[in-house]
Amino acid sequence: MSLDKSAVERVAVLARLALDDRQVAACQSELNGILDLVERLQGASVTGVEPLSHPLDIVARLRPDLVTESDQRALFQSIAPAVDSGLYLVPRVIE
Amino acid sequence: MLTDSIAELSRLLRRRALSSEELARRCLAEAERQQPALNCFITLTPESALRQARAADQVLARGEGTPLTGIPVAHKDIFCTAGVRTSCGSRMLDGFIAPYTATAVARLHTAGMVMIGKTNMDEFAMGSSTEHSWYGPCRNPWDMQRVPGGSSGGSACAVAAGIVPAATGTDTGGSIRQPAALCGITGLKPTYGLVSRYGMVAFASSLDQGGPLARSAEDVAHLLTAMSGFDPLDSTSVDQPARDYAVNLGTDIAGVRIGLPEQYFQQDLDPEIRGVIESALHELEQAGAILKPVSLPSSHLSIPAYYVVAPAEASSNLSRFDGVRYGYRCRDPRDLTDLYCRSRAEGFGEEVRRRIMIGTYVLSAGYYDAYYLRAQKVRRLIRDEFRSVLREVDLICGPTVPGTAFAIGERAHDPVSMYLCDIFTVSVNLAGLPALSIPAGFINGLPVGMQLIGNYFHEERLLQVAHAYQEMTGWHRRTPGGPA
Numbered sequence A: 001m002s003l004d005k006s007a008v009e010r011v012a013v014l015a016r017l018a019l020d021d022r023q024v025a026a027c028q029s030e031l032n033g034i035l036d037l038v039e040r041l042q043g044a045s046v047t048g049v050e051p052l053s054h055p056l057d058i059v060a061r062l063r064p065d066l067v068t069e070s071d072q073r074a075l076f077q078s079i080a081p082a083v084d085s086g087l088y089l090v091p092r093v094i095e
Numbered sequence B: 001m002l003t004d005s006i007a008e009l010s011r012l013l014r015r016r017a018l019s020s021e022e023l024a025r026r027c028l029a030e031a032e033r034q035q036p037a038l039n040c041f042i043t044l045t046p047e048s049a050l051r052q053a054r055a056a057d058q059v060l061a062r063g064e065g066t067p068l069t070g071i072p073v074a075h076k077d078i079f080c081t082a083g084v085r086t087s088c089g090s091r092m093l094d095g096f097i098a099p100y101t102a103t104a105v106a107r108l109h110t111a112g113m114v115m116i117g118k119t120n121m122d123e124f125a126m127g128s129s130t131e132h133s134w135y136g137p138c139r140n141p142w143d144m145q146r147v148p149g150g151s152s153g154g155s156a157c158a159v160a161a162g163i164v165p166a167a168t169g170t171d172t173g174g175s176i177r178q179p180a181a182l183c184g185i186t187g188l189k190p191t192y193g194l195v196s197r198y199g200m201v202a203f204a205s206s207l208d209q210g211g212p213l214a215r216s217a218e219d220v221a222h223l224l225t226a227m228s229g230f231d232p233l234d235s236t237s238v239d240q241p242a243r244d245y246a247v248n249l250g251t252d253i254a255g256v257r258i259g260l261p262e263q264y265f266q267q268d269l270d271p272e273i274r275g276v277i278e279s280a281l282h283e284l285e286q287a288g289a290i291l292k293p294v295s296l297p298s299s300h301l302s303i304p305a306y307y308v309v310a311p312a313e314a315s316s317n318l319s320r321f322d323g324v325r326y327g328y329r330c331r332d333p334r335d336l337t338d339l340y341c342r343s344r345a346e347g348f349g350e351e352v353r354r355r356i357m358i359g360t361y362v363l364s365a366g367y368y369d370a371y372y373l374r375a376q377k378v379r380r381l382i383r384d385e386f387r388s389v390l391r392e393v394d395l396i397c398g399p400t401v402p403g404t405a406f407a408i409g410e411r412a413h414d415p416v417s418m419y420l421c422d423i424f425t426v427s428v429n430l431a432g433l434p435a436l437s438i439p440a441g442f443i444n445g446l447p448v449g450m451q452l453i454g455n456y457f458h459e460e461r462l463l464q465v466a467h468a469y470q471e472m473t474g475w476h477r478r479t480p481g482g483p484a
Helices: A005-014 A021-043 A073-077 B006-014 B020-039 B046-061 B103-110 B155-160 B176-184 B217-227 B272-286 B298-319 B337-349 B350-363 B369-392 B414-420 B426-431 B461-474
Strands: B041-044 B072-075 B112-120 B166-171 B184-189 B210-212 B257-261 B290-296 B395-399 B437-444 B444-456
Touching: A005 A021, A005 B350, A021 B298, A021 B350, A021 B369, A021 B414, B006 B020, B006 B046, B006 B217, B006 B395, B020 B041, B020 B046, B020 B072, B020 B112, B041 B155, B041 B369, B046 B112, B046 B257, B072 B155, B103 B112, B103 B166, B112 B155, B112 B395, B155 B166, B155 B176, B166 B184, B166 B217, B176 B184, B176 B437, B176 B444, B184 B217, B210 B217, B217 B437, B217 B461, B257 B272, B257 B369, B272 B290, B272 B395, B272 B437, B272 B444, B272 B461, B290 B369, B298 B369, B298 B414, B298 B426, B337 B350, B350 B369, B369 B395, B369 B426, B369 B437, B395 B461, B437 B461, B444 B461
Parallel strands: B072 B112, B072 B166, B257 B290, B257 B395
Antiparallel strands: B041 B112, B166 B210, B184 B210, B184 B437, B395 B444, B437 B444
C-alpha cells in the first residue's frame, strides 16, 4: 500500500496537524518508507491468533467509587495558555 | 569527574567523610562544566538540590536513611516534577510545570536521593539518538561527534560523563538499553508494570516502562529497589510485595541457563560486535553459565509490529496536546480547528509529527485490520515465543544494538535507518519482559553493550548475572578520557 498526496493530506486532517505543501511532500515519502518497513507484517501467518493489546495477563483493577481528588482548578489553570474567570478560552465556536 | 559507585559514595556519606551537600555541589559543578560540550541537561535545579542534600545530611547524621540517601540523581525530562519544568524535549511543553510529581521520582526522593536536574531526550521519547530534542542534540562523552543513543540519551550521557552516579530513563522500544549500550553504562528496563508510570508523560502506554541507569548492576539494583513497587495511581501497576534487588546480588550463577537466539547472531551481524558478545559469553560460561542455542522465529517481525503499535498508541496519547489546557498555543488562531492544527504542527517536532501521522493512518478506517490488528496478532506470536524459550532457559542474551554510536546527523534524515537501531530491543517491550544492557567491550574506543533478557519479574536473576560478569570484568569501570 502506498500513500498518495491526497491520502497524506487526509491523515493530516485526522491528526489535526497543519502541514504545508513542502511538509506534505516530505511526509509522503517518509511515510511510504515506513509503510515499506512494516509491510513484512502482511506475510506473517496469524490465522487464528488473537490480537494482544497488553503484555501481561492482568485485568483492570476496580476501586471503590469514592471521591479521592480535591478541587485543583486554580493550579491546573495556572499552566493554561488562556483562561478567564475559571474558564479556558478558545476562539469563538458559535457565531 | 565522579566515577564512584553508589555503594562507595554511600559508605563515604555514612562515615561522614563526605557530606551530601559537598557531593551535590561537586555534581552541579561538573554538570555546569560539561554542559556546553555535552548538552545532556535541559534544566539544572541547584537550589532544590542543595536543599535536598542538606535534608539528606540531617538524616545521615541521625544514622538513618537508605543506601540511596544523599546520592545525586538526574531525571529524564519525561518524569513530571512539581515546581520544575517538564519539557519532554518538546517545544510543546517548553513552559510546562507539572502540577504533580511522578511516582518514580517521588519514591527516589523518599529514599533520600538528591535531584540535580532534568536530562535531555528525544522529543516525547521518540528517537534513538537524542537529536530530536527542542533543546538541541546531546553528545556522546566517548566521542563528541557521535550520538549518545536515545531516547534517554541525556541520562546515559550524564552518568557516563561522571556528572551523576545515577539517572532515570524510560524505555518504550529500547530507550534505556540502547543509550546505556552506546555510552558504556548499565541500564535496566524492568518488567512492564513494575515501576509506576504515574507522572511519566505517555508515549505508547502498553510499552512504556521507567527504569534506572547507572555504572553497575549493583547500583541499578539499589535504584530499582527504591523505584519499583505497587502504585494505586497507575492502573497497570502490578501489585507485588516490595523487594530488595541488591540483597542477593552475589548469588552464584553456576548452572544458569542462557539462551542464544540464532536470529540475534545471523550472518549480517557486524563481526566486531559478534566478537565482543562472544567473548562476554565465554566469560559467563567460565563462571558456570550454560549456553544453549534457542530460536525466536518471529524476531524479524518485531520492528514492523513495533512501528505500527507504538505510533498508533502515540497518536492517541498525544491527541491531548491541543493548545487549550496546557502546552504550546499558536499565535492568532482563526478558529478552533486552526488553533488545534497549528498549535500541534508548530509545537511538535518532525519525528513526533511523523509518528502521529503513521499512527493515525494505521488506526484509520479501512487500514485498521491490515496494520494495527495484524500487528497486535504478531505481538502475541512474539510474546508466546519468548514465553516458550524462557521455559527452557533462565535468560536470553545477545547484543543490545547492532553497532556502536553513530555520527550526529548520520541518520537524522532517514527515519527507517534510525528505527533499525532498535532491532534487538523492541521485541522485549512488545512482550513486556525485563532486560538489561551492560558494557561488554569496545570497538575503536566506543562502548558495546550486551543485552540480557529475563523472564517476567526475574529482575533479580538478571542483575545477579550482570553483577557476576562485572565482578569478572572491568568494562563498566572504564570512563571517557581514561585508557581505552
